[in-house]
Structure formats: C-alpha cells, structure tokens
Amino acid sequence: MIKVGIIGATGYAGVELVRILLRHPQVTLTAISSVSFEGKPIAEVYPSLREITDLACQNADEVVHTCDVVFAALPHGLSQDTAKACADAGKKFIDLGADFRLDDPDAYESWYQSDYRYDELHKRAVYGLCEWFRDDIRNTDIIGNPGCYPTSVALGLAPVLKNKLVSPVGIVVDSKSGTTGAGRKPTQTTHFPDCADAFSAYKVASHRHTPEIEQTLSKLAGEKATITFVPHLLPVNRGILSTIYARLHDGVTEEQIAAAYDAAYINEPFVREMPKGQGVNIRHVQCSNYCDIQWYVDRHTGLLVVTSVIDNMVKGAAGQAVQNMNLLFGLPEAAGLDMIPIAF
Amino acid sequence: MIKVGIIGATGYAGVELVRILLRHPQVTLTAISSVSFEGKPIAEVYPSLREITDLACQNADEVVHTCDVVFAALPHGLSQDTAKACADAGKKFIDLGADFRLDDPDAYESWYQSDYRYDELHKRAVYGLCEWFRDDIRNTDIIGNPGCYPTSVALGLAPVLKNKLVSPVGIVVDSKSGTTGAGRKPTQTTHFPDCADAFSAYKVASHRHTPEIEQTLSKLAGEKATITFVPHLLPVNRGILSTIYARLHDGVTEEQIAAAYDAAYINEPFVREMPKGQGVNIRHVQCSNYCDIQWYVDRHTGLLVVTSVIDNMVKGAAGQAVQNMNLLFGLPEAAGLDMIPIAF
C-alpha cells in the first residue's frame, strides 16, 4: 500500500481528500496535518468522520516524513517550501494550491504577490490536467493540481481549440461556483443570511484564475489565447458551471465540432459528453469526479457556446488530485474515484 | 381612486401585483380573476393574504367590466382578446405577457407559435420600458410590459448603446434567474429536490426573450443589434442577474462610459448605479422595484462587462407594470412602489 499524507487536511479540499483516500483500495492514509487543529482528531473537526477514522492532525514535517506522497491544500505561497522538503526527501508532491500552476514567474508574482522560489522544482512541476497532459504527469514527481474554474474551462474548450475550430482570442468565460470554493473560514460574504437567496459576480475580469486559464488554453491552441473571465457565487455548496463563448472559425460545421469532442473524450473515464437535447447541471456531477459537457452553435452570431460542469471539490480539487496520484504511481487512473454522483 | 383589476391574479406575477396594488395610495384593487380558482378567495390560494384582502377570483369579463385599467398576467397568446375587450370598452390595458412586446408579426408568430391579431392594437401598444420610452407610454392605452430578462439587459446596456460606445453586434448576454420566473405550476425542473443545490443553463441561444432583447437594443442603438442569450436557473426564488459582454469601440474611455450612465440614470428613481468597488447582488433589490447596475472595462480583451440585477417579479414584472400604470394615468411615477429591498 502506498502511504499518503495530507498537509492542510481540515480545509474543505483537505477533508474531501480524506474522504476519497480512506476508500482508495491501493493507498493508506497515513498522516494528516493542520495548523489550526494540530493535535486534534479530524473527527472532532468534522463529526461526519466519527468512527470512520482516528487520524489526528500532526505537523507538516511529520506528514512529509512518514508518507510516500504528500498532498498539500494550503493558501498560495506556502506550498513551495513543502515541495522542496518533499523533493529533498524523495517524496512525490501534489499541490492543490496555486504555487505550481503558472509557468511564468512574473505572472505568478504579480497575480499572487508571492515569491516564485526553487526554479528547478517549478521546471519539474507538471500542470495536472490529466486528460490533456497525462504523459507528462506520469514522468514527474511534482504536480500543480489545476484550479477549479480552470479545470471546468480547459476541459470544456480543449477539443475545439486543439482542432482550431474556434478563435482563441476574446473568449468569454462566465463561471458560477458553489460556496465551498471560498473555503472553510467564515466571512461576511459566505455568512448564511447574506449568502442564501443571493447571487453576485465577483473579481470581474480580475480573478487569479485568469492567467492560469489563458496559459492552458494557449498551450492547447498552440497560440496566445485571451479571455474575459467573470466568476459568480452560487448559493449552493458544490459545483461549478462555466458557460463559455468562443468565436467559431468560418465554415466550421457541427459535425467537425462533434468529432473533436468525441475524439477527445469518448474513452475518457471522467468526461461525459451529454447527448444533444440534454443540458448539463451541477447536480449531475456532485460528489463525483465527472466533468459533463454540452455545446451549442449559435449561427445567428457565429459563436460556440460550451457549458461544462464539475464538482469544484472533486474534479476541481481532491478528485483530480487523486487522479494525478494514480498517474504518478502507475495505478489505474480511476482507482478510488468510482463515486457515483448523488441523484438529489 | 382608480379602479384596477388583474386577470390571472393567482400566478406569481399576479399575486405580486395584488401585493403592490393593495398598498398603492391612488388605486383600489377592485376585481381579480383566475381560471383555475374562479369563485375562490385569493387568500385561500395564498394564505399569506389572509385578513388582508377578501377579494375572490371572478372571471375575466367581470374584471374588464368593473375596472378602469386591467393588468393581464396570462400565458402568451391569450392577452390579445382581452386587449381587444379593453379597447372596445375604453379601458386601459397592461399586458405582463408577451403578446404586445414584439413589433414584428413574423417574429412573434415564429417564436411564440401564436397568431398576431388585431393589428391596430399592436400599433397602439407601447413597449413599457419606462426609463427609455416614457413619453410614448404616457400617450397610449395599451402597454406591452417588458419581459424579466429583457428589462435587466436593456436597462444595463441602454446608455452605452445610445451613446454608441459599444458595438451592438455579437453581444453576449449570460443571465441567471430565480425560479419564480418559471411560474407557479409544479414541474420536474422546479421540484424542490431536483432544483435545490442544482444549477443549469436552459434554452441556450433559443429563448423567446432573444428577439425582444434584440428589438429593444436595436432601437436604443439606432442600428441592428445581435445577441447570444443564455439563461440559467438559479436555486433562489427572486432575482435576475445579467452579465453582459459588449465590445467597446476603439478609444472609448471610462469617463465616457461613466458619463453615459450618469446622464441616463442619475435622476431615475428606480435605477441605481453602484459606486466603483461595489458589485451588484440580487439580494440588494429583492422585493423592490430597483435595478442596480455596475460595469467594468476589461482592457485586456476590449470588452465592457455590465452586471445588472432586478427582482424578476417586481421590476421584471409587477412593479414595472405598476410604474407603467402610473405613467398611463399621470400619477407620480413611483407611486405605490416605495418598497425598500429586504436586507436579508
């Protein structure tokens, strides 16, 4: 059994990792850490875990020391030192934060106001969008697990960008996320009376996932992609729906588009193309590692509209991280990820 | 006191009209009708109204007969005959449905699969977007009250289209509406277990409000406007947020945009421009007749992003209808509409 550890286990992404890894048939969840709850059993923080695990939070060093692979679910800026410690100790490292996602040091430093350290590690790090960078992932030991919004957007657009069916310039990305994306720490915005029955856009055209999305779309398109990205806060817990508007190149047919999506995803275990007439819904993927995609051609304006849904905490965080771990260790890619979405 | 009546009073728009008109200082709610509940007190249908009104549902003819002005909240296709009856009887008529919104008979017939009858009435009918067609409204007796989505979009974009600061072509309109927009009749989509914690797009690039929005934007722009319109269903009751993406003309400055919005709305009683740094939220307008607007320039892609919120049942239906009534009768435009949005 592979020994796995989680640094930052009491945040939402961390505890979702706990849920998945405890049921993964080829790993043992060996150690977890939390700065806020060091010394405390995680079942005291999450009573849902009572009688399921006795694991108590240790410190980060102990996690690195005792495990073969370390997941970090930390605020940005804090993962680099952990990555270094893992690298020095010969442990694999999967970062659920933002530290290893951007290739461009300047972009990282300007968007995250944090230092870009350990160049060598950044060079080894692979962006863990499994469906598109699988081979690179298999050959590294440091993963920058994609952000939640970027995952929904990249999976949704990749086939048509790759096949040059749409323009990579001026793409509009209108995303809506459940509240768990904002983390476990209470704030006024996520205070129930302020958040329930509410709906708003935030960080309009200024969200930190913008450069990450553009980087990935550019790689897929083979040319510079630009987006206007507007995230919104949905009064639900789990789920992201991204509605994406891209300009179709002249003469592109629906058959070409369908062929591009089929070629990309027909054998993918976690991407489901919806049949025509069936829209996507965050409900259909909640508590699972699926990404559901549906697309529409608006001939009237020449746009392709792509809708893509994921559970932001699973495919958008913990589930994709485990999928990356499976790739890193040569396990079946879907191992431990056979959760069936809840029907209600 | 002006005698007012409502045909279709037991639907959601109808009962919201009841709530507003019962507190309007210059009118008497005299008669209401409902096909489903004829003969029944409305307080039996909506227990919230117990001891507030004794009004019972009559038939439509009785409403037309006894009132000076008639509101109709009916499925499309059914309002034209009522409009005719009102016109023949010399009563003013305000249609909350879709029958008197579209100028183009062909567009109406193809989008609504209904006959476009009584040409003369359609010619007299004015599209009741009060802030922009106030003078025409004052001089007619038939109002096509704007749809909920179109209200949010037109108010949001009008100043920059009117001032030719953005292109009217290829505008992306990504709208999100609360569930009351789907009406009072239970369906699988709005069944609580299916709708709660869910979020989806629907009628992508094929919603009936598309031609209505394009017609209004074209009038405001003075040239043909085209949009890609994608509505979404929010798991809340009240509220629409439209996120609108339009291409800025070259060289347009933020000062010009601000000036356009100020010129349009600074004296409007029901349109609030948010100060920079303050986003809009459906929560801030719920149960009121306000439309809140905030805009952003994305220099990176050259787009103007406008966010606009209304309560779909008030400014998007019953409230705007009463505002139109006030204009029709020369009352103060805000009479009966001084509801303060709920803070939570």
Next chain:
Amino acid sequence: MIKVGIIGATGYAGVELVRILLRHPQVTLTAISSVSFEGKPIAEVYPSLREITDLACQNADEVVHTCDVVFAALPHGLSQDTAKACADAGKKFIDLGADFRLDDPDAYESWYQSDYRYDELHKRAVYGLCEWFRDDIRNTDIIGNPGCYPTSVALGLAPVLKNKLVSPVGIVVDSKSGTTGAGRKPTQTTHFPDCADAFSAYKVASHRHTPEIEQTLSKLAGEKATITFVPHLLPVNRGILSTIYARLHDGVTEEQIAAAYDAAYINEPFVREMPKGQGVNIRHVQCSNYCDIQWYVDRHTGLLVVTSVIDNMVKGAAGQAVQNMNLLFGLPEAAGLDMIPIAF
C-alpha cells in the same frame, strides 16, 4: 413627527427597524448608531439601502440626545446604561435585547452572567407583548421587547393558559428558527457551506429564552409554568415555527379551545387564526408583523398541539418593537406595520 433613533442599527434587528421606520407615516428616523461602523452611511453596510437613506452611523449619545424615543438592538448587558441615559433625558426607550425582560434579578444574572442594575428602571419596564400587556405598555416609558422564540410561544399558548384549558406544567416547546436569529457576525455554524442543507438542535433545555418563556406563561396562567425548550436552526433566513405540546385538562372540548382563541385574537390586527385544515408556514408571515396560529387536539394522548409562526425579525423583533412604540405614543397600533407577507 416623532423623532426616533436606533442604537445598534447595523445588526439584523437594527436594519429591519430602519426599513420599517423609514416608511412609518408618523415618525422621522432621525439618528442611528453603530459601534462597528461609526461615521459610515448605513447604505455602505447594506447596499440595499442605497438612494433610500443618507443616514450615517453616529455614536449612541448622539442618538439619545436627538430623539424622542430610542430603540436599542444590543447584546445583553449593554442596554441598561442606555436606558438610564434615556430615562435621565426624558426619552422613551425600547430595548430589543434581553436586559428588561426578566423580572427576577437572580434569573437575569444567572442566565445572562450580567449585572441587574438600576432597579427602579427595571420596575418601570414593561414586557412588551402587545396583545397581552397592552395597557401596561401604554403607561410606561421603558419596554423590554420580547425575545423571538418567547413571542411565538406566548402568543400560541396564551389563550388556553389564560382559560385554564391546559396544564402549565411540563409543556414541551420545540422551536425552529431561521439563521438571522444568530445575528450578523459570521460564525462557523452560520457559514454557508456548514449551514446550508444542515439542521440541528442547539442549547437543548438550556437556552436563555427558557426563563423568559416560563415567566410569561406563568403570568398568563396565574400559576407556575414549566417548559422543556429545544430550539433548532433552520437553513432559511427568516421565520420561527414553534410546535408546542401541552396536556389538556380533563373534559376540555374543541369548542372551548376555539372559543378561547377567538376571544383572544379575533380582533387582533397581527394574530391570525388559521381555519381548520390550513396549517401555518413561516412563508406565510415572512416580512410581516403577523403571527399565524393553528392548533390540534390529539385525543390519543390527551395533548394539545399548537403551531405558531412569526418572522423572527419582524414580529419577533423590529415589528413588535414598533408596535410597542405606537402604543407608547398613542398612535394607531398598526401604524407603519401594514407590510403584506411575501407570497414567495
């Protein structure tokens, strides 16, 4: 116009007072205060109030100084000094907190861990349950506005206790409240992801409203009443439903019970008895000052089951406080309180 002020205006009860008082025809909201937001316009704290009021938060002294009547919506323990300042300045005082609700100093000090100061003021203070202590309210200048749970329970049980139809001993009170009752300050319990889709009991048989409820029920019954009180947190914003179980005295008939409720409430403007067959629902009273009541006899066990609903922020706080103000000043009791509950 009567000049009114609010100390603690930016909490939920405070801002609900603002909403009501701004539309009250016989008062002018003259001054408001807030410790957290001193100097700031309240419309910056609650954007829903933009363009509706320019009032900015001052300090408490300024409110007392400039107003004829002062509402305080403060944490317990803090209202007594304000009451003293009002009394010294000859201003009327309405406390929405707990400081002036309990007659027994020991009960207050042991349940609230606060000193019971200014005995004379406590003696003058009247418990502001308008429907039952109206005459006393008219003859004082200090009001202890009832707690939200106690209001729902006392109104629900008063007629049968007063008429000695049920035993006052061993009453079970199972109450469910919306989240606004927990206040505006973010906490883990009211963090949206933790609170949505959740439901729990809290402070089982140990909530501070227990002695207040027992005090009122004892007064109404004319003998010592005892209750087991269990509050629960509902994932909604507004509303309390209390389900109350009391033992019927032998031989009591449904006719006697109905007569007791009718005698008590048939002329009350804000208490609605539901007709048989129609249950109560928090939805039917939201955003209004109503209390709806329905009762049932369970002959099988000899219990009377009473269900009672209020909007915890209106009848359970701000609305009842305004009703008390109306009584204090000899205004029509319903002045400014004609809000129609939202239908959805």
Next chain:
Amino acid sequence: MIKVGIIGATGYAGVELVRILLRHPQVTLTAISSVSFEGKPIAEVYPSLREITDLACQNADEVVHTCDVVFAALPHGLSQDTAKACADAGKKFIDLGADFRLDDPDAYESWYQSDYRYDELHKRAVYGLCEWFRDDIRNTDIIGNPGCYPTSVALGLAPVLKNKLVSPVGIVVDSKSGTTGAGRKPTQTTHFPDCADAFSAYKVASHRHTPEIEQTLSKLAGEKATITFVPHLLPVNRGILSTIYARLHDGVTEEQIAAAYDAAYINEPFVREMPKGQGVNIRHVQCSNYCDIQWYVDRHTGLLVVTSVIDNMVKGAAGQAVQNMNLLFGLPEAAGLDMIPIAF
C-alpha cells in the same frame, strides 16, 4: 454474485438503491423496473448515472424472474402481490413501502385504506430494524423495511425503553424531514418557490407512521407505547432529525442512560453515539447509513430529550434495505454500505 433487482427503480428510494447496489461488492444489479419509464435507460431519467450503468427499466415480472432478491419501492398497497410472486418463485423480498410493516391488519387497513392480503406472507415478514431484530431478519425471506421517521425514532428511543428508564406513554415525537421524503412527483408543496425558505408541520398527530412507531416502541418496551407524532417539512433534500421527549422514571441517573445506550450501540456499525457536548446534525450523516444520537436530561421537567438523525434515503430507506439484504444472505452486515457522509 447475488442477482438483485429493483421494482420502482426511478423513484428516489429506487435510484438510491441503484447507487448503492452498483457499488456493492457481492451483488450484481441485474434488473430494474419502472411503470413510468418502462423501456427507458435509467440514465435518461437520471443523467447523473450516464456512463455508469446501461440498465433500462423493464417490467416487474422480468425483475422477479431474473433476480435472487427483489427490492420494491412502491406506493403502499402494491407490494403485496409482488411479495406473493417472489414467494411463489422462491425469491427473497424486501419491501421499502409500508405493506409489511404493521402486524395488525386492522391498523393497516384503517391507516392505509388498503386490503391486508396474504396472511401467511405477513406472518413470515419481519420488520427490518436491523439493530434490534437482527436474528429474526436472518431467518425469514420477506422484509418490511422500516419507514424513515420510524427508523430515526426507534433507534433513538430503543435503549431507554428496553431498559425501562422512561415511560412509554405520552411520548412526544417532533420530527423534521427533508423533501425527498415526499417523493419524486412534483406537487405544489414541493414546488421550489413554495418550498424554499418555507417550513411547516403537516399531518399533525395523523401521519401514517404513527402506528408503526407505536408498534415498534411497544415491542421494545414490552408494554403499550403511545406517542404524539408531528412531522415537519425541511427545505433541504436529505435528512431527518427527530427530537423526542419522554418522561424519565423516578430516580433514573445519567449513568444508567449512558450505560443503556452504550450497551445497545457501542458495537453497532451504523449507530453513533455523540460524545457529550456534540449535537447531532443531519449534515453529519448525509449520503451515509449512519444514525447519530445525542440525548439530554432536563431535570427541571423530568424529561429525557433524545435527538436522532439519519439520511432519510439511506438509513431511512435504501441503505437499511441493503443492510437487511446482507443479513438475509449472511453477508457482512456492512457490505456495500461503507459510504462516508459528505462533510459539506
């Protein structure tokens, strides 16, 4: 592998069975049926199941014919013939409906307005409350799977009734259930705009689960138990919380109560006693087969207050049914039921 089938697979309990059985290591979900969707793949009814199962709905006879054990999730009255068919064909039968729960034919017929047929089958049928009737379950082939409310109440009260620590007479059961308990068919009550932000009691002291609860409590107590049962509808999807009030016998100590619960549940895989200070919450058991219990002594009134939570669709329906199947076949009782509750 055991071949299992589901009759009524497209209702909520049915589809939850599908989710559980597809992941059960010792069974093959072989056939499903649905009257409404015969011939249709279940993944078309529940898009969440796309690419997970190809099963299409057949008719009930085919299910009985092809399977070793049949689950029925049908409206009451319809399961008896299916039970007969299974018995005749030598198949085991687990009824998630109400037909095999009540021992008393008269009680069944008066509460359900249905005929009590096939006496011999009713005699063989065992009430499937696994924790308390495990031995009987192992020795039968027909199970009446307990109702959702009765499960939460019986598990909560059994230890203290069994040990005669509380009186079985006049117990108050105040239960709150999520909306999935009302089924998949849209109704006005469960229409999102009517149900969201709403809360109400229903079928007060007249719900059909009353005789079932009393029957079970009487068996456990060894004497006649009576209850006043009031269910309420919570605006959430999953979960029941029952708050139960029972009179403590004189002199009973907290130690005795704790000992009774420990003795009953310390080794039970699916019942969790919460440590003192930790309340139960429907959130902590959602999507799992757990029942969490906490209790409180109110010395002031001499009542024991027990709070008990389950996921109404898992422990209250599909999960408990699978637990019963495991017992019927001598499998490990927790097989296929190791779902970890969602943390959010």
